Amino acid sequence: MAAPTVKVALGWSGLGLGVRRAALRLPGLVQVRWSRYGPEYQDPQTDKEYYRKPLAQLTEEETYERELRKTQVIKAAPATKTCSVFEDPVISKFTNMMMKGGNKILARSLMTQTLEAVKRKQFEKYHAASAEEQATIERNPYTIFHQALKNCEPVIGLVPILKGGHFYQEWSGWESRAAHV
Amino acid sequence: MAAPCVSCGAAASYRLFLAGRVSFAREQGLWKAAAAGLQTGTRCQILRLKHSPAVTTKKNVAALRRESYTVDFIKKQIEEFNIGKRHLANMMGEDPETFTQEDIDRAITYLFPSGLFEKRARPIMKHPEEIFPKQRAIQWGEDGRPFHFLFYTGKQSYYSLMHEAYGKVLHVEERQDQLRAKGLFSEKPKTKDPIGSRWLIKEELEEMLVEKLSDQDYAQFIRLLERLSALPCDAAEEEFVGRFRRTVTVQSKKHLIEPLQYDEQGMAFSTGRGNAPWRRGKRKTANAEAVVHGHGSGKIEINGVDYLLYFPVTQDREQLMFPFHFLDRLGKHDVTCTVSGGGRSSQAGAIRLAVARALCSFITEDEVEWMRQAGLLTTDPRVRERKKPGQEGARRKFTWKKR
Numbered sequence: 001m002a003a004p005t006v007k008v009a010l011g012w013s014g015l016g017l018g019v020r021r022a023a024l025r026l027p028g029l030v031q032v033r034w035s036r037y038g039p040e041y042q043d044p045q046t047d048k049e050y051y052r053k054p055l056a057q058l059t060e061e062e063t064y065e066r067e068l069r070k071t072q073v074i075k076a077a078p079a080t081k082t083c084s085v086f087e088d089p090v091i092s093k094f095t096n097m098m099m100k101g102g103n104k105i106l107a108r109s110l111m112t113q114t115l116e117a118v119k120r121k122q123f124e125k126y127h128a129a130s131a132e133e134q135a136t137i138e139r140n141p142y143t144i145f146h147q148a149l150k151n152c153e154p155v156i157g158l159v160p161i162l163k164g165g166h167f168y169q170e171w172s173g174w175e176s177r178a179a180h181v
Numbered sequence: 182m183a184a185p186c187v188s189c190g191a192a193a194s195y196r197l198f199l200a201g202r203v204s205f206a207r208e209q210g211l212w213k214a215a216a217a218g219l220q221t222g223t224r225c226q227i228l229r230l231k232h233s234p235a236v237t238t239k240k241n242v243a244a245l246r247r248e249s250y251t252v253d254f255i256k257k258q259i260e261e262f263n264i265g266k267r268h269l270a271n272m273m274g275e276d277p278e279t280f281t282q283e284d285i286d287r288a289i290t291y292l293f294p295s296g297l298f299e300k301r302a303r304p305i306m307k308h309p310e311e312i313f314p315k316q317r318a319i320q321w322g323e324d325g326r327p328f329h330f331l332f333y334t335g336k337q338s339y340y341s342l343m344h345e346a347y348g349k350v351l352h353v354e355e356r357q358d359q360l361r362a363k364g365l366f367s368e369k370p371k372t373k374d375p376i377g378s379r380w381l382i383k384e385e386l387e388e389m390l391v392e393k394l395s396d397q398d399y400a401q402f403i404r405l406l407e408r409l410s411a412l413p414c415d416a417a418e419e420e421f422v423g424r425f426r427r428t429v430t431v432q433s434k435k436h437l438i439e440p441l442q443y444d445e446q447g448m449a450f451s452t453g454r455g456n457a458p459w460r461r462g463k464r465k466t467a468n469a470e471a472v473v474h475g476h477g478s479g480k481i482e483i484n485g486v487d488y489l490l491y492f493p494v495t496q497d498r499e500q501l502m503f504p505f506h507f508l509d510r511l512g513k514h515d516v517t518c519t520v521s522g523g524g525r526s527s528q529a530g531a532i533r534l535a536v537a538r539a540l541c542s543f544i545t546e547d548e549v550e551w552m553r554q555a556g557l558l559t560t561d562p563r564v565r566e567r568k569k570p571g572q573e574g575a576r577r578k579f580t581w582k583k584r
Contacts (some may be wrong), residue, residue, distance in 0.1 A: 044556025051551040067376035067552055071429045076534075077556030079496065079526050082503045104492055145258060173292040 009022075010146055040072045051144045090149065115141040208216040258309040265306070282307070315391045331442045337412055339398060346405050349421060378426040380406065383429050385427070459519075462535030465559050467523025467529035473539040477515025479505075483532065484519055499527035504537040508544060530561060 047053075058066070080092055091111060099107035118141040126137045136145055159172040184384050266285060270277035285306050295303040321327040331337040331344075357536075381389070382398040410422050413459045459470035481488040481501060492498050505511045516536055520528045537557040543548050566575035573579050 036564070044554065044559075046507075046555045051554075064376070070431050071376055074554055074556050074559060076559040076561035077503075079500060080531055081556075082499045083507050083555070084499060084502075104496070108496065135269065 037075050039071075040073055041075045042069070044074050044077045044081075045069075046077055046081050049081045090146060091142070092148075094145075113143070118144055208464035225362065249316055252318065255309055255313060258313070262306075262309055269306070281543070311357060313389070317391055336390075336392050336394065336398070338392050339394060339402070342390065343402060343405065346402070346409060346421070349414075349418050350405070350409050350412065353409070353414055353418060357413070368495035377429060377431075379429050380425060381425045386425075460535045460539035462533065462538065462560075463532040464534065465523050465527040465564055467527040467531040468578045469518055469520040469521060469535045471518035471529065471532060471535035471539050472514055473536060473543070474515040474517070475513075475547070479511060479514070481516040482518070492525065494525060494528060497525055500529040503533055504552070505541055507555060508539075508540065508548060509556065510543075514543075516542070534560060 055063075081087070095104070095107045095111045098110065119139065122137060122139045122141070122144070126134055126139060130135060154174055155169050157174045158169040160167040161170045161172070194269075218381065221508060265278055268275040269285060269288050270280035271282070275284065278374060280518060287308050289304055293304045297303055320329065320332055327333070329337045331340045331342070334340050380403050383396065387394050387400070406422060406425055409418065414422070424521070459472055462469045462471065483491045488498060492501070505514065518532055518534055518535060522528075523531065537552055541552070541558070568574055
């Protein structure tokens with residue numbers, strides 16, 4: 001997570017106790033985008049395999065990183081993260097974006113119903129198809145979802161190109177561009 | 182003042198420094214308060230309460246801002262601190278010779294209990310070296326000539342330090358060349374301690390040198406030190422480099438793990454702090470207490486109700502499973518817990534924390550560290566942000582209307 005942006009507000013100083021401030025302080029101005037965690041807190045690593053890896057197989061960088069993490073304070077794992085194999089970060093993100101008014105139960109149930117419906121449809125197709133076609137039918141709803149998401153990504157986008165001293169916005173392929181976060 | 186009697190330990194002029202005041206506004210000076218002293222006998226004289234605030238009238242403020250602490254003043258403060266320490270030891274009935282700083286802190290918190298939340302605003306009594314900022318003595322003699330040959334660089338301590346460090350680098354390289362000429366040189370790889378110490382940060386270095394540094398100066402200095410530490414050094418150079426390294430605490434050592442205890446049936450269960458055999462967990466306003474039994478079958482009972490009935494939502498049950506699944510102990514423990522307050526998600530989070538803490542007694546130290554790095558042992562500090570006046574919610578503002 002990026003450091004909290006320093007958006008300052010004049011006047012309002014109603015900060016509760018225990019609220020952490022970012023390092024930058026300007027006299028007379030109060031920071032607005034704060035977090036309950038201080039800047040030194042690191043994100044938790046919930047992947048079981050990361051820890052189960054035997055020490056002999058680690059590279060130097062990984063050993064260094066392990067040692068470094070021992071000295072760092074770690075944030076609490078959020079309620080949506082587990083070490084379960086069934087958890088998919090893309091699906092979780094999509095569910096959160098679908099959610100309205102904080103109704104996570106509804107969003108998640110809709111998501112699971114959709115995935116189940118996709119799976120059922122694919123299985124019907126599979127059972128109705130011949131042996132050669134069965135090999136081509138994808139039945140895992142998660143892979144279908146990921147592929148669908150990839151299909152929705154833009155192929156071309158506007159890129160500023162310098163011509164004759166001016167920057168013109170021109171259409172160009174987006175595969176070469178770094179992931180637009 | 183009449184001669185004070187020994188029994189009451191009179192002539193006490195304790196200086197209690199409000200550290201907050203000094204660090205926030207050092208130039209305004211400090212206020213002194215002489216304590217009234219003990220009056221064990223009628224023969225003892227009642228000491229007057231001396232209260233002399235540093236800033237009396239507005240006229241003096243400008244003058245006081247330029248005031249710096251002279252060497253004599255600091256010396257006097259140190260003497261008074263030592264005397265005050267002895268009197269404090271006397272008051273607390275302890276031996277003045279072996280009265281350490283921790284004893285002083287304890288005595289002050291006992292004699293002056295403060296309910297202030299800001300720890301820096303509470304009364305403290307520390308050595309003047311820690312309270313008054315380090316200041317430079319006059320750098321030149323009576324004839325106006327500076328003492329140090331690098332005075333006119335503006336950052337004499339910094340440049341003299343760089344000088345010294347570079348001199349050491351040259352010395353080590355010269356030694357290496359000599360060894361190589363004799364043929365006795367052996368390429369020994371330097372084993373560097375990966376984590377456990379870190380370089381001084383810029384603020385610490387500034388404090389050490391009592392000089393303002395720029396980021397480039399600091400970076401240059403660290404680069405030079407790294408270069409020096411990469412070469413094969415002997416004890417003197419190691420000691421020089423060691424002066425600029427600070428140890429880094431290992432976080433996992435801070436947690437106290439309760440040992441495992443066994444109940445009547447011989448079944449192992451983990452207990453918590455105090456007399457109650459529970460481990461606590463908190464999330465928002467939910468509080469949970471859990472007992473984890475070894476040799477179970479994966480049954481979880483919450484407030485007397487099975488977990489499947491108490492948490493109909495999958496996400497909450499996943500949270501309960503998380504610590505067990507992480508340690509590969511899914512069907513091996515029984516949990517009995519009580520929870521109150523909060524909503525369904527915060528109750529689940531509180532139970533998860535309590536269960537993770539209770540499991541610490543069953544597992545190895547490495548696994549505890551893994552749990553900590555997975556975020557299972559940290560209390561989530563996020564709470565609901567209050568609504569502010571002039572806004573509709575905590576962050577949401579009222580609809581902006583142009584006219």
